[in-house]
Every structure is written in structure tokens, then in C-alpha cells.
Amino acid sequence: xWPKKVFAALTKKxxxxxxxxxxxxxxxxxxxxxxxxxxxxRAVPTVGGExxxxxxxxxxxxxPVIASSQADLDLVKMVYSNxxxxxxxITPSADLKTWDVRLKxxxxxxxxxxxxxxxxxxxxxxxxxPDAKSPLAESWQGVTVNRVSELEVQFTLTNPYAxxxxxxxxxxxxxxxxxxxxxxxxxxxxxxxxxxVGSGPYQFVSYDKNSDGFISSYQLAAWxxxxxxxxxxxxxxxxxxNDENTLVQAFNDGMIDGFGNASPEDIAEITxxxxxxxxxxxxxxxxxxxxxxxLGLQDPAVREALSVAVDRxxxxxxxxxxxxxxxxxxxxxxxxxxxxxxxxxxxAAFAESLLDNAGWTMSSSSVFRSKTIKGVTVPLVVNLxxxxxxxxxxxxxxxxxxxxxxxxxxxxxxxxxxxxxxSLIPARNYxxxxxxxxxxxxxxxxxxxxxxxxxxxxxxxxLYNNPTVNSLIERARQNTSSTAIANExxxxxxxxxxxxxxxxxxxxxYVYVSNKTIQGISxxxxxxxxxxFREVEGWYLNTARVLK
Numbered sequence: 001x002w003p004k005k006v007f008a009a010l011t012k013k014x015x016x017x018x019x020x021x022x023x024x025x026x027x028x029x030x031x032x033x034x035x036x037x038x039x040x041x042r043a044v045p046t047v048g049g050e051x052x053x054x055x056x057x058x059x060x061x062x063x064p065v066i067a068s069s070q071a072d073l074d075l076v077k078m079v080y081s082n083x084x085x086x087x088x089x090i091t092p093s094a095d096l097k098t099w100d101v102r103l104k105x106x107x108x109x110x111x112x113x114x115x116x117x118x119x120x121x122x123x124x125x126x127x128x129x130p131d132a133k134s135p136l137a138e139s140w141q142g143v144t145v146n147r148v149s150e151l152e153v154q155f156t157l158t159n160p161y162a163x164x165x166x167x168x169x170x171x172x173x174x175x176x177x178x179x180x181x182x183x184x185x186x187x188x189x190x191x192x193x194x195x196x197v198g199s200g201p202y203q204f205v206s207y208d209k210n211s212d213g214f215i216s217s218y219q220l221a222a223w224x225x226x227x228x229x230x231x232x233x234x235x236x237x238x239x240x241x242n243d244e245n246t247l248v249q250a251f252n253d254g255m256i257d258g259f260g261n262a263s264p265e266d267i268a269e270i271t272x273x274x275x276x277x278x279x280x281x282x283x284x285x286x287x288x289x290x291x292x293x294x295l296g297l298q299d300p301a302v303r304e305a306l307s308v309a310v311d312r313x314x315x316x317x318x319x320x321x322x323x324x325x326x327x328x329x330x331x332x333x334x335x336x337x338x339x340x341x342x343x344x345x346x347x348a349a350f351a352e353s354l355l356d357n358a359g360w361t362m363s364s365s366s367v368f369r370s371k372t373i374k375g376v377t378v379p380l381v382v383n384l385x386x387x388x389x390x391x392x393x394x395x396x397x398x399x400x401x402x403x404x405x406x407x408x409x410x411x412x413x414x415x416x417x418x419x420x421x422x423s424l425i426p427a428r429n430y431x432x433x434x435x436x437x438x439x440x441x442x443x444x445x446x447x448x449x450x451x452x453x454x455x456x457x458x459x460x461x462x463l464y465n466n467p468t469v470n471s472l473i474e475r476a477r478q479n480t481s482s483t484a485i486a487n488e489x490x491x492x493x494x495x496x497x498x499x500x501x502x503x504x505x506x507x508x509x510y511v512y513v514s515n516k517t518i519q520g521i522s523x524x525x526x527x528x529x530x531x532x533f534r535e536v537e538g539w540y541l542n543t544a545r546v547l548k
């Protein structure tokens with residue numbers, strides 16, 4: 001053929017020149033076409049792919065009524081839908097005592113059965129049934145639920161409650177047709193706890209179990225019957241691990257694509273290319289003072305000095321690897337109804353001057369301060385009870401160093417977390433307690449700072465009693481105006497901060513690590529780690545190009 005004849009007629013030098021010119025033309029054409037495509041199209045998420053997340057622990061009760069472990073709560077958010085998502089409308093009455101809910105048309109369970117108001121009623125009544133031992137029971141005390149129609153249900157409260165919408169938002173619905181014939185006391189035996197049938201973005205496929213009974217992995221698939229946007233990632237697998245070291249190694253080895261609640265130590269051990277996401281949270285940690293059992297802590301100057309002596313940014317770096325926000329009051333920065341308070345001036349010299357002026361001084365025979373009260377020498381000692389959790393142990397060590405530097409003797413008392421929750425907190429058996437509070441979406445302060453919550457099951461850990469704050473908190477719960485609620489909670493925050501009932505320390509971030517392929521993760525404000533899955537439908541692995 002003539003092209004071959006022409007090429008054969010060329011000299012060697014001409015052939016090399018021709019080949020180079022042709023290669024340049026091809027490359028130029030490819031570059032131009034790539035530029036044209038980039039200018040005229042855009043990448044959009046598309047369906048497909050498989051993602052594997054690693055979790056610590058084990059699933060036991062993937063059941064929204066009785067789930068309590070983090071693994072169970074995570075899977076509940078993926079398999080089930082909450083009432084807010086299932087509803088066309090939620091309408092409170094003017095007095096906030098009646099809440100009418102209308103469900104969307106055409107709702108179904110993943111087994112094809114219809115989802116109706118009967119399922120909603122059954123879920124609430126199951127939570128309220130003492131035999132179920134639901135962790136949600138306290139939130140549903142004094143609530144009556146009635147059927148209006150197949151798609152309508154009405155909730156009636158004993159007292160007005162402006163934040164009841166948060167309670168409904170956290171209500172994940174259980175299928176009545178699968179549980180109604182089993183007494184709630186026997187639900188822990190149900191196969192549906194590990195093979196759930198929900199109405200959420202993902203449906204159960206299978207799980208793998210080792211010979212010793214350990215569930216090693218859990219397989220989910222996208223369910224296109226959901227009332228929300230259909231998930232883009234088609235297959236979602238959870239692999240379970242007993243310890244963090246094995247979890248991190250699995251990530252480094254490519255066995256899993258991501259994991260949450262990553263500690264600074266975890267992040268330091270990662271060797272694989274990764275993306276790190278940090279969600280701010282509604283949790284905050286503080287040292288809560290039980291003034292009734294420590295004379296020194298009854299002095300407001302002492303409590304203020306302890307707060308002033310803490311450099312919160314340095315503490316966050318030391319205990320959290322920098323993944324947190326300083327806390328100066330009872331509502332974390334970024335949370336709803338947060339009101340900016342004047343940051344504490346971190347100054348050891350100022351802290352020492354506060355103690356000096358209040359009469360707490362050091363003698364020639366001691367490096368720690370004391371004060372003579374009614375003829376008795378009272379040493380300035382803080383006995384600090386701390387859960388046996390790594391980042392809290394680091395926090396306690398930092399506080400001990402900072403406070404002893406200003407002349408306050410600090411005795412750190414490590415106690416198992418379960419013992420603190422089950423024994424010490426209900427009895428308020430501590431002088432000072434390093435612990436965390438987790439606020440709901442609307443930052444209701446009642447359970448944590450109203451004096452009616454001084455004892456179990458209330459969580460007023462400082463036994464704080466300020467009638468003005470009580471009134472502000474209680475009015476906020478009954479107010480229909482969002483502006484008025486914000487103003488009342490702002491005033492309550494300011495008064496609490498001024499009284500120094502606790503040393504507010506930090507609000508930790510929830511840190512999530514993933515490989516480089518996952519997209520669509522948009523960190524927002526979390527009230528629970530499992531809430532990262534509220535927008536899991538938007539996570540994606542694949543893209544396609546479409547015309548702009």
C-alpha cells in the first residue's frame with residue numbers, strides 16, 4: 001500500500017523525524033481532547049462499588065429499641081429509618097403538649113410489608129415496656145401515643161417540651177409484624193437482632209462467624225426501597241475487631257477501607273495513604289466538683305484558679321492529638337444554642353494570685369497550699385476520680401501537673417468506667433470527677449444542670465443549684481420561640497460559667513480515617529458517632545462524566 005511505499009522511500013533520519021512528529025501529534029490531540037472534555041463535562045457520583053469499614057466490638061442487638069453498644073447503634077442507623085425521615089409532617093400544638101405526625105405514602109419494610117402508624121406505636125410502647133429494658137425508656141416517660149389513622153399518629157406529653165422533636169428524630173422504627181408475637185423480655189433471643197429487617201438505606205445480606213462465635217464480618221447491600229435518596233455504594237461490609245492494633249493493621253494491609261473513632265496513636269501508626277475526617281461533637285469533658293465533700297472546693301476562688309491554670313489548647317494537643325475544641329461552658333462551640341462565653345485566661349500566675357488573695361498559701365514546710373478556717377488548717381487537695389480510658393488518663397496527668405504547679409495537691413484516682421457509671425455517679429461518691437456529657441441536638445441543659453437532677457437518674461454531676469439557672473432552663477424547654485429559647489439558654493450558660501461548678505476542658509472531635517477512593521463524606525456536627533451514617537447515601541466510590 002502507498003503509505004508503506006512512502007515510508008520505505010524515506011531515509012532513516014526522515015523516518016525518525018516522521019515518527020517523532022506523529023507521536024507529538026497524537027499526544028497533542030490527546031491533550032486537546034482531554035482539555036475539551038474537562039471543559040465541557042463534569043464528574044458526578046454514580047452507583048457502584050464496595051466499601052468495607054472496620055469496627056471494634058461485636059453486633060448483638062441490631063434493634064432500635066434495645067441497641068446499646070456502638071456497633072449495634074451504627075448498624076441501626078444503616079438498616080432502619082427514623083421517624084423524621086419517614087414523615088411528611090410533624091406538627092406540635094401551641095402548648096407543645098401534643099405532636100401530630102403524618103407518615104409518607106407507600107412506605108414498606110425491606111421484606112415488602114407495609115410500614116404504618118401501627119409500627120410507630122408498637123416501637124414507642126416497646127421502649128416504654130420495662131421488660132424490654134430499652135436504653136431509650138427515660139426519654140419516653142410520660143408520653144402517650146395514639147393511632148389517628150393508618151398514616152397518622154399523635155403523641156401527647158404530660159408537660160410541654162420544646163425539644164420533643166429531637167426525641168422523634170432519634171426514634172428508629174421497629175417492624176411490628178416481626179416482633180409483636182415475642183415478649184420483649186425474650187427479644188434478646190430473636191434471630192432478627194442479627195438478621196434485621198428495616199426500612200433504611202441498607203439491608204442485611206449475611207454475616208460470617210468464626211468457630212468461637214465471633215462475628216468477623218457483616219454484609220449489607222443498598223436497598224432501593226428507601227424513602228430517602230438511594231445509596232450510591234452498592235455493597236457495604238463491616239469487619240469487626242477485638243483491639244485497635246489489629247484494626248489499624250487491617251487498614252494498613254488494605255483489608256478495610258476505613259474506620260472511626262481513631263485515636264492519635266492510631267493515626268500515628270497509619271502507613272497507607274489516607275484521608276482523615278474530623279466531626280465536631282456535642283460531647284464535652286469537664287472536671288465536676290462535688291463541693292459538699294471538699295471544703296477547699298467550696299471556695300469559688302479555688303474553683304476559678306483551677307480553671308485559669310489550664311491551657312486548653314495545650315491539653316487538647318497532649319490528650320487528643322489536637323483533634324478537639326476548647327470548652328469554656330456547658331454547651332460546646334458549634335452546637336445549637338451555643339452562646340460564646342469569654343474564654344478563660346490561661347495563666348498560672350493569675351491562678352496563683354487568686355489563691356493568694358483568697359488566703360490559700362504555702363508554708364516553708366510544704367509545696368502545697370493550705371488555709372486556716374475556723375482555727376483549723378485545711379490543706380488544698382483535689383482528689384480527682386478518672387475513668388480508665390487512655391485520653392482521660394492523659395488529661396488527668398496534664399491537670400495534675402498544671403494544678404500542682406500552682407500549689408494544689410492532686411491525687412488521681414483511676415476507676416473502671418463501668419464502676420463510675422454504675423456506682424460512683426448514682427451515689428455521687430467522688431470529690432471531683434473527670435467525665436463527659438453528651439448534649440442532644442437542641443442542647444437541652446436540664447438533665448445536666450437543673451437542681452432537680454442532683455441524683456440518679458439525673459446527671460447534675462456537680463450537684464449544682466442556682467434557682468435562676470433552674471428557671472432559665474425550665475422556661476427554655478417550654479418556649480415556642482426559638483429566639484427566646486436561645487436567649488434563655490445563653491443566660492443560663494453565662495450564669496453557670498460565672499459560678500465555676502466545674503472546669504470545662506474540651507469537646508473532642510470524632511475522627512474518621514478512610515482510603516483515598518471514598519468520596520462524599522461531609523463531616524458535620526455529631527451528637528452520636530453513629531450519626532455519621534445519617535448521610536451514608538451520599539458516600540460514593542465511582543464517578544461518571546456528564547455534559548455541563
